[in-house]
Amino acid sequence: MKRTLAYSVIAGYFALVILGIYVVGHYWECNDQAPEQPIAYSHVRHVYQNGLACTHCHKFTDKSIHAGVPNLDVCAKCHAGMASDNPEIKKLQAYIEEGRPVVWNKVHVLPWHAHFSHKRHIKAGKQCEECHSDVSAMPRIRRARSFEMGWCLSCHRKNNAPQECWTCHK
Amino acid sequence: MGLVNQLTLTPNTQIVQLMDPLVFLMLAFHLFFLGVTTVSIGLSLMTRKPAPAVSQRFLELMAPGRFLWLVFSLLPLAMLTVLYGLYLHGTENPILPFLERIFVLTLLGYLAAAFHQRTGKRFLGALATLILLGSAFHFMATMTLISVPEQWQFRAQRFLPFTFSIQVVVHFAQYLLFSLLLTGVSILVRYFGWPEGRLDPTQPGTSGIKTWGLALTLAPALLHPVVFLWDFGTAHHFAVSWKVFIVGMVAVAFLLPVAIMSLSMLLSNHLRFIIPAAMCSLLVFGLFLNLEQRFQNTANAEQRTVMARTVDSENTAWTNAREAEYAKSAKPDPALGKKIFAERCSACHKFDTKLVGPPYNDVIPKYVDKPDDLMEFIRKPRKINPDYPPMPNQGLTELEVQSVATYLISQVQDNGKEGGQ
Numbered sequence: 201m202k203r204t205l206a207y208s209v210i211a212g213y214f215a216l217v218i219l220g221i222y223v224v225g226h227y228w229e230c231n232d233q234a235p236e237q238p239i240a241y242s243h244v245r246h247v248y249q250n251g252l253a254c255t256h257c258h259k260f261t262d263k264s265i266h267a268g269v270p271n272l273d274v275c276a277k278c279h280a281g282m283a284s285d286n287p288e289i290k291k292l293q294a295y296i297e298e299g300r301p302v303v304w305n306k307v308h309v310l311p312w313h314a315h316f317s318h319k320r321h322i323k324a325g326k327q328c329e330e331c332h333s334d335v336s337a338m339p340r341i342r343r344a345r346s347f348e349m350g351w352c353l354s355c356h357r358k359n360n361a362p363q364e365c366w367t368c369h370k
Numbered sequence: 371m372g373l374v375n376q377l378t379l380t381p382n383t384q385i386v387q388l389m390d391p392l393v394f395l396m397l398a399f400h401l402f403f404l405g406v407t408t409v410s411i412g413l414s415l416m417t418r419k420p421a422p423a424v425s426q427r428f429l430e431l432m433a434p435g436r437f438l439w440l441v442f443s444l445l446p447l448a449m450l451t452v453l454y455g456l457y458l459h460g461t462e463n464p465i466l467p468f469l470e471r472i473f474v475l476t477l478l479g480y481l482a483a484a485f486h487q488r489t490g491k492r493f494l495g496a497l498a499t500l501i502l503l504g505s506a507f508h509f510m511a512t513m514t515l516i517s518v519p520e521q522w523q524f525r526a527q528r529f530l531p532f533t534f535s536i537q538v539v540v541h542f543a544q545y546l547l548f549s550l551l552l553t554g555v556s557i558l559v560r561y562f563g564w565p566e567g568r569l570d571p572t573q574p575g576t577s578g579i580k581t582w583g584l585a586l587t588l589a590p591a592l593l594h595p596v597v598f599l600w601d602f603g604t605a606h607h608f609a610v611s612w613k614v615f616i617v618g619m620v621a622v623a624f625l626l627p628v629a630i631m632s633l634s635m636l637l638s639n640h641l642r643f644i645i646p647a648a649m650c651s652l653l654v655f656g657l658f659l660n661l662e663q664r665f666q667n668t669a670n671a672e673q674r675t676v677m678a679r680t681v682d683s684e685n686t687a688w689t690n691a692r693e694a695e696y697a698k699s700a701k702p703d704p705a706l707g708k709k710i711f712a713e714r715c716s717a718c719h720k721f722d723t724k725l726v727g728p729p730y731n732d733v734i735p736k737y738v739d740k741p742d743d744l745m746e747f748i749r750k751p752r753k754i755n756p757d758y759p760p761m762p763n764q765g766l767t768e769l770e771v772q773s774v775a776t777y778l779i780s781q782v783q784d785n786g787k788e789g790g791q
Contacts, residue, residue: 203637206633207630210592210626210630210633211626213592213595214595214622214623214625217596217598217599218595218622218623220599221599221602221619221622224599224602224603224615228612228615229612233607248679250759250760251751251760251763252759252760256759277759278726278759281717281726282717282726333519333672334673334675335672337671337673337675337679338672343607344608344669344671344672346607351521354521354524355524358523358524
């Protein structure tokens with residue numbers, strides 16, 4: 201009897217841990233680091249296969265705190281006639297015709313209390329892939345770095361950049 | 371570093387396909403042998419005074435004095451260094467120097483262990499245990515670091531990956547628990563399951579060895595699930611995919627029979643489940659290694675894609691070189707050029723109107739006397755006119771490049787004649 205109870209307790213404990221792993225997995229999936237987008241835009245197609253530079257679409261990387269998401273005119277410039285049979289391009293053309301903006305799901309989200317300027321980092325000579333990894337190999341854009349304070353500080357220390365709190369926390 | 375670079379080949383398709391199973395095998399051999407050797411020497415030292423017979427059995431378990439570690443641990447570690455050299459090909463990372471230094475550290479640890487077994491000197495055993503534990507800690511830290519590529523540039527100046535981040539502590543705890551578990555099942559299989567090595571129950575210390583074997587199997591099997599959960603809770607989001615949770619749940623599920631069987635053997639004083647318990651333990655160990663590889667592969671997904679592209683481009687370069695040889699004797703085919711124009715070029719170009727690219731009648735005439743320049747542009751397109759987006763590389767063969775260039779020039783010349791008339 202005691203032995204059966206011991207086995208049952210052990211089995212219950214293992215079941216709890218398996219449930220715990222499932223819960224962690226569910227939490228991870230709810231906070232997807234590569235969310236599905238309204239249009240399946242592929243950086244592999246545009247950056248790797250077609251050789252577009254990052255600044256071709258993200259025009260404000262060296263001018264503003266935001267890199268900027270291109271407006272649909274930029275897409276329309278090439279896609280007025282190119283690959284128009286592709287269902288994703290049809291979606292794009294519908295957005296253009298209806299004059300609606302594409303509401304992309306944000307991937308690189310920083311907390312509200314962290315101030316980050318693309319312009320400062322680009323002017324300091326940082327390359328896009330240092331923070332965003334090699335997007336030319338991402339069929340769907342994903343968050344490939346932690347964007348945690350420790351990581352930012354490691355880089356600031358290494359490059360002798362400002363490390364005062366108010367540099368990032370305005 | 372230089373030595374590894376010389377040994378490291380440029381990745382090719384076969385090596386890329388073989389890399390994952392090879393890394394898995396080498397990790398399995400190295401960590402199994404390192405863990406069991408370390409724990410068995412430690413146990414031998416602990417039991418030396420109260421039970422010398424038991425202590426001697428523990429020391430004989432992996433027999434460091436027979437230098438088997440050269441084949442089963444150091445050779446796999448050297449192979450791992452070369453394989454990770456390929457895996458991280460083209461990146462700036464501190465992993466290879468770390469693995470080279472860990473190799474030297476592990477060699478020193480095994481040498482101390484070998485001399486300990488041969489001379490029986492206690493301080494050599496203690497030294498071997500400490501060095502092997504240290505080398506295992508740095509090895510697990512290096513394995514963890516592979517899953518965190520954002521940290522590579524900040525560790526490049528270090529001699530060893532001295533780091534006590536939560537992930538390293540969890541991975542080292544997993545290594546220690548697996549070392550204990552695998553030592554436990556090795557003791558049971560070697561001294562109670564293997565017909566040729568089975569101990570006589572009347573021999574002194576046999577019962578003690580059995581109790582140690584069962585306790586070393588049961589305790590890690592019970593503790594390990596929590597550490598698995600801890601591992602998932604602390605893993606970096608960019609190294610995780612949904613498959614790792616499935617593998618983790620399966621691993622924990624297979625630990626349950628290990629715990630139940632070892633408890634049953636401990637309570638009922640029988641040894642019926644030695645082989646099933648050992649098989650389940652090895653399976654869980656394999657799943658743990660698979661998890662480690664999945665963490666590394668997910669974190670370095672882009673690097674792996676880039677490596678596959680390098681392989682592809684090198685293969686294409688080789689194929690193109692062969693075709694270029696062939697094309698020297700082949701004549702450009704206008705019909706082939708027309709076909710390529712219809713299939714590829716016409717999506718963006720027309721002869722008389724601007725589309726995505728400029729009209730051919732505007733840009734081709736300058737190549738009429740310089741067809742080689744047009745062919746070079748088709749082979750390696752670059753941005754010329756800022757009003758148009760850059761032309762993508764079409765990946766044409768040498769014969770196709772010559773054919774389409776000849777076709778375009780001939781069409782533009784014909785259009786010019788018609789315009790003149």
